[in-house]
Amino acid sequence: MNGILDIVSGLLMVSGALFVLAGGIGALRMPDFYTRIHGASLTDSLGPVLVLGGLMLQSGLSLVTLKLAAVLLFLMITSPTASYALANAALLSGLRPAGYAGTPGEQLEKGERS
């Protein structure tokens, strides 16, 4: 039983690490700013889920597992927020992605209010 658990958690952690590696490769290989964020987002979606999932299997039913779950929950909330902040800051400071014709909302709202 223990052997199987070890193998499964090892597989989870290794595949999570591979996703993080692929995220790094993606951030380097992609052609422009916004697509680079897409590449890097591999690092903070399935990567930590798999790595922390593997660690949870190692720690079993204990307080450590609860803490790992909390870490995962906070990561799942904060990392997309950070990606959004990065992309939105780029958009508002004038870097327009290809095929974008609109006006960023914040500028629009400010314009409408004044």
Added chain:
Amino acid sequence: MQAVRLVAAIAMLYLVWVLWGALMKTPVWQLGLVSCVLVLWLTLRMGLARNDLLGVHLLHRMPRYWVWLVWQMVLSNLQVLKLVLGPRSALQPRVVEFEAEAGSPFALALLGNSITITPGTLTIDIAQRKVTVHCLTRETADELLEGSMNRRIAQVDPD
């Protein structure tokens, strides 16, 4: 009433701090208490302590959504993994806009973050209900515009 809420908030924060592995030595637990008060003060100072921010009453509908979201994450991670390792000519970046079905701050934050956390789609702007998303390929854009994520979030937060 406000005082009760503040004390309750500090008690909650301290409970979390204890759970995080508190050392019950003399200078340490007082420092924990101080940090709880500090967090509360910062939160009040930023004006984030509004009631509408956290959809606690919606929490019971979240697990079902999370299960669906994790499955979507698996699918889109594999999709983007292929794009990252494959030829660059497979990329067809585009920007799409759509209206969110649920307009509460909680639902909009959940929608924006859910879009961003599934690789291949990246929320770049939210204004009122108009969500602007940068997509890596035509397929990811089509999947998003098909609207199942939007509908599911409207089910989680139906007001």
